[in-house]
Amino acid sequence: MSARRVGLLVAGVVAALLPALLPHPFVLTLATQAVVWALLAASWDLLSGYTGQVSFGHAGFFALGAYGAATATKHADLSPWLGLLAGALLAGLVGLLAGFPALRLRGHYLALVTLGLAEIVRLVAQNWLALTGGPFGIHDFRSFPGLPATALGQRQAVYLITLGVAGAAVAAMLWLCERTRAGQAFRAIREDEVLAAHLGINTTGWKLLAFAVSSAGAGLAGALYAYYINLVSPVVASAATTSLVIGMAVFGGLGTLWGPVLGAILLFGLSEGLRFVGVVYNLIAIGLVIMVFVIFLPRGLAGLRSSGPGALRSSE
Amino acid sequence: MLDTVLEFAIQGVVLGGLYGLFAVGLSLIFGVLDVINVAHGEFFALGGYLAVGAIALLHLPAGAGVAGAALGAFLLGLAVYPVLIAPLKRRLGRRPAGPLYLVLTLGLSTFLQSSLLAVAGGDYLQVQSYVRGILDLGVTAVSYQRLLVLATALVLLLGLFAFLRFHRLGLAVRAVAQNPDAAQAVGIDLPRIFALTLGLGAALAGVGGALMAPLFNVYPAVGFPLTIKAFAITILGGMGNLAGALLASFVISLAEAFSVMVIPSQWQNLIAFVVMIVVLLLRPQGLLGRARTR
Amino acid sequence: MLLSVEDVHAGYGPLEILQGVSVGVEAGQIAGVIGPNGAGKSTLLKTIFGYLRPTTGAVRLDGRALAGLRPDRVMRTGLAYVAQDGGLFPDMSVHDNLVVGGHTLPRRRAVRAAADEVLARFPLLGERRRQLAGSLSGGEQRLLALARALMTRPRVLLLDEPSAALAPRYIDRVYETVAELNRGGLALLIVEQNVEAILAVAHRVFVLDLGRNAFDGTPATLRGSDRVRRLYLGEDAA
Numbered sequence: 001m002s003a004r005r006v007g008l009l010v011a012g013v014v015a016a017l018l019p020a021l022l023p024h025p026f027v028l029t030l031a032t033q034a035v036v037w038a039l040l041a042a043s044w045d046l047l048s049g050y051t052g053q054v055s056f057g058h059a060g061f062f063a064l065g066a067y068g069a070a071t072a073t074k075h076a077d078l079s080p081w082l083g084l085l086a087g088a089l090l091a092g093l094v095g096l097l098a099g100f101p102a103l104r105l106r107g108h109y110l111a112l113v114t115l116g117l118a119e120i121v122r123l124v125a126q127n128w129l130a131l132t133g134g135p136f137g138i139h140d141f142r143s144f145p146g147l148p149a150t151a152l153g154q155r156q157a158v159y160l161i162t163l164g165v166a167g168a169a170v171a172a173m174l175w176l177c178e179r180t181r182a183g184q185a186f187r188a189i190r191e192d193e194v195l196a197a198h199l200g201i202n203t204t205g206w207k208l209l210a211f212a213v214s215s216a217g218a219g220l221a222g223a224l225y226a227y228y229i230n231l232v233s234p235v236v237a238s239a240a241t242t243s244l245v246i247g248m249a250v251f252g253g254l255g256t257l258w259g260p261v262l263g264a265i266l267l268f269g270l271s272e273g274l275r276f277v278g279v280v281y282n283l284i285a286i287g288l289v290i291m292v293f294v295i296f297l298p299r300g301l302a303g304l305r306s307s308g309p310g311a312l313r314s315s316e
Numbered sequence: 317m318l319d320t321v322l323e324f325a326i327q328g329v330v331l332g333g334l335y336g337l338f339a340v341g342l343s344l345i346f347g348v349l350d351v352i353n354v355a356h357g358e359f360f361a362l363g364g365y366l367a368v369g370a371i372a373l374l375h376l377p378a379g380a381g382v383a384g385a386a387l388g389a390f391l392l393g394l395a396v397y398p399v400l401i402a403p404l405k406r407r408l409g410r411r412p413a414g415p416l417y418l419v420l421t422l423g424l425s426t427f428l429q430s431s432l433l434a435v436a437g438g439d440y441l442q443v444q445s446y447v448r449g450i451l452d453l454g455v456t457a458v459s460y461q462r463l464l465v466l467a468t469a470l471v472l473l474l475g476l477f478a479f480l481r482f483h484r485l486g487l488a489v490r491a492v493a494q495n496p497d498a499a500q501a502v503g504i505d506l507p508r509i510f511a512l513t514l515g516l517g518a519a520l521a522g523v524g525g526a527l528m529a530p531l532f533n534v535y536p537a538v539g540f541p542l543t544i545k546a547f548a549i550t551i552l553g554g555m556g557n558l559a560g561a562l563l564a565s566f567v568i569s570l571a572e573a574f575s576v577m578v579i580p581s582q583w584q585n586l587i588a589f590v591v592m593i594v595v596l597l598l599r600p601q602g603l604l605g606r607a608r609t610r
Numbered sequence: 611m612l613l614s615v616e617d618v619h620a621g622y623g624p625l626e627i628l629q630g631v632s633v634g635v636e637a638g639q640i641a642g643v644i645g646p647n648g649a650g651k652s653t654l655l656k657t658i659f660g661y662l663r664p665t666t667g668a669v670r671l672d673g674r675a676l677a678g679l680r681p682d683r684v685m686r687t688g689l690a691y692v693a694q695d696g697g698l699f700p701d702m703s704v705h706d707n708l709v710v711g712g713h714t715l716p717r718r719r720a721v722r723a724a725a726d727e728v729l730a731r732f733p734l735l736g737e738r739r740r741q742l743a744g745s746l747s748g749g750e751q752r753l754l755a756l757a758r759a760l761m762t763r764p765r766v767l768l769l770d771e772p773s774a775a776l777a778p779r780y781i782d783r784v785y786e787t788v789a790e791l792n793r794g795g796l797a798l799l800i801v802e803q804n805v806e807a808i809l810a811v812a813h814r815v816f817v818l819d820l821g822r823n824a825f826d827g828t829p830a831t832l833r834g835s836d837r838v839r840r841l842y843l844g845e846d847a848a
């Protein structure tokens with residue numbers, strides 16, 4: 001078994017046993033959030049790093065998932081399990097629709113249009129009081145049913161649920177990218193879209209798929225976020241969220257999917273750790289990390305394992 | 317009715333001047349370096365803070381405050397190319413950059429914004445108007461402060477256009493934007509022009525921040541909403557096209573100002589983004605077309 | 611030897627295009643470089659002028675090493691370069707293109723004087739002084755590119771396929787000017803696809819093939835060799 005597989009297995013086991021290893025509500029809350037970020041970063045990487053369609057609007061899909069889930073549970077009285085589905089589907093659908101016009105855009109323009117879309121989502125969330133609760137957001141909706149009564153028990157259960165759902169989602173995305181024709185198409189599109197089209201690859205279809213899957217993943221992360229924190233507000237759609245996600249992906253390694261997962265967990269941990277030094281320094285550190293990594297380690301942590309021109313396009 | 321329309325028109329025009337300072341700088345940087353400066357808003361914020369610092373803390377006159385803001389932002393902008401962009405360029409060599417420059421300036425934006433927060437705190441700051449008094453136009457009135465903002469913006473932008481059009485160094489800047497290889501062939505030092513361009517763009521944004529300080533609040537994140545709106549404006553005008561950026565600034569600001577007649581005011585900000593998306597889909601080259609680049 | 615290129619290897623990343631090329635231009639001489647497509651002719655000029663860094667080998671002007679200098683430094687040593695596409699600034703007027711060409715001249719007065727001098731040589735351009743360079747015809751653009759390169763009175767002029775895509779009328783004009791400039795003392799290194807044009811004016815011709823020197827000599831020597839005529843001059847041996 002390759003070193004990477006062993007590493008992943010060990011990580012998975014540790015992650016699953018965390019509630020038993022470190023039974024503190026605070027630690028588990030942080031761990032839950034880290035898992036959410038990991039899913040968010042991986043889903044962004046699928047579209048932007050792996051398929052090369054750089055989006056600056058990921059926060060928008062995150063917010064759609066969060067608001068979708070919260071609204072579904074609060075207003076339609078749906079079970080949170082269905083809420084997760086609702087959030088993911090809503091974000092995925094909007095992502096698919098956004099994918100159509102985005103087909104024509106490349107590079108800067110795609111990034112800016114997606115940024116604009118996310119801003120629109122944020123503005124709607126902030127100003128449409130009846131639908132979204134305005135600046136205060138939505139807060140009185142229930143979380144998963146059948147949770148233990150104790151605070152610690154609740155946190156443990158929520159953590160495990162989040163880990164399970166997010167883990168499954170990331171695994172599914174990895175499978176899609178590494179083991180199916182979709183993944184081959186994504187890589188071809190990233191390398192040279194014109195050539196891919198000439199080779200008969202249906203770039204339109206695959207790009208739309210990437211948009212849909214990526215945004216659904218972000219929506220799922222948003223829904224999980226909603227249920228663990230029990231509050232959604234317009235802040236989740238801010239550009240700061242996108243910035244953080246991109247930082248995590250760059251740190252971990254663009255285009256690898258598992259790199260951003262690692263990057264998210266590490267960077268989140270760093271960020272929370274620095275919070276003890278001073279609330280503001282964590283963002284300063286994130287900014288520094290992004291700049292330093294982009295210049296000196298553009299392939300992120302994942303790139304440290306391999307070197308040489310052959311590894312520039314990473315996918316193992 | 318006329319007085320309301322006039323009031324909106326004035327508001328739109330003044331805001332347009334502010335947007336213009338910001339968007340023209342952004343467009344200039346893109347035209348010359350082919351880099352979208354996501355951190356542009358932080359130059360604006362820095363300008364605001366420098367003005368507040370000079371005027372409220374050091375009790376310097378308003379003019380010194382604005383000049384200090386311009387200088388401070390200029391120096392920071394000058395540093396961005398050699399410190400951040402040049403190293404990335406060197407490492408990339410001939411490889412396509414993809415999203416890397418965008419991500420780099422995004423990191424810079426995060427770093428600068430949170431640094432401002434760390435140094436200056438998160439409070440909303442403000443200074444008094446640089447000029448007091450109101451100009452009575454009969455039907456309506458406009459404060460001298462707002463007129464000052466507009467006048468300064470127009471003078472500076474005119475100065476920039478004249479510089480680019482007539483001065484030898486300005487010609488060099490345009491040359492680099494149009495054909496960097498040929499610019500090198502005639503002896504133009506590219507890194508110097510890149511740094512200068514970033515400095516100029518930053519200075520314009522910094523002045524904008526200083527001018528805005530008496531009208532709105534200064535806080536670390538004040539520049540970011542403006543940055544993303546400026547993206548919309550530059551796309552509307554044609555990326556890299558300075559006259560287009562200026563025109564689009566007024567189009568957007570007037571649209572926003574008059575929009576309150578038909579939609580609730582909190583939806584004003586949506587206009588720019590909706591326009592941007594429509595433009596990108598229907599006429600990506602913008603109103604005046606993309607400036608011809610490589 | 612005024613400009614010498616010695617055993618230069620250069621290329622783009624892993625792809626090596628020049629595999630040990632040597633050429634030389636004496637003062638007051640016109641040297642031509644011909645060869646099939648892909649031979650590395652344009653790459654040679656780009657390497658001399660500094661757009662590419664040679665991996666090994668030397669480039670010298672008057673004995674002074676140029677390899678590794680950036681183009682804007684190279685041109686200050688007295689070289690000038692006209693790219694294959696002319697390298698003009700399309701949204702600037704003819705006049706402004708020339709002014710930028712004089713970027714390294716110290717005073718505005720010197721720039722104006724140089725522009726006047728250059729426009730006197732090309733009255734055609736003088737008439738179109740205020741016109742945007744991008745709106746000129748192909749031939750006019752080529753002449754403007756030539757004019758701009760002359761603004762700083764270079765010692766050696768590098769031309770990359772000056773006759774490419776030009777009407778015969780303009781090809782003649784270009785080569786008339788080349789001959790005139792050479793009589794005035796300017797040395798030139800000209801890469802050409804149009805073999806007849808270059809053989810008519812060059813003192814020495816280098817033939818490049820697949821990144822290496824294949825032949826060099828005077829035009830007469832080239833024409834005298836059956837092999838060269840057949841392979842590179844496009845004539846049948848018999």
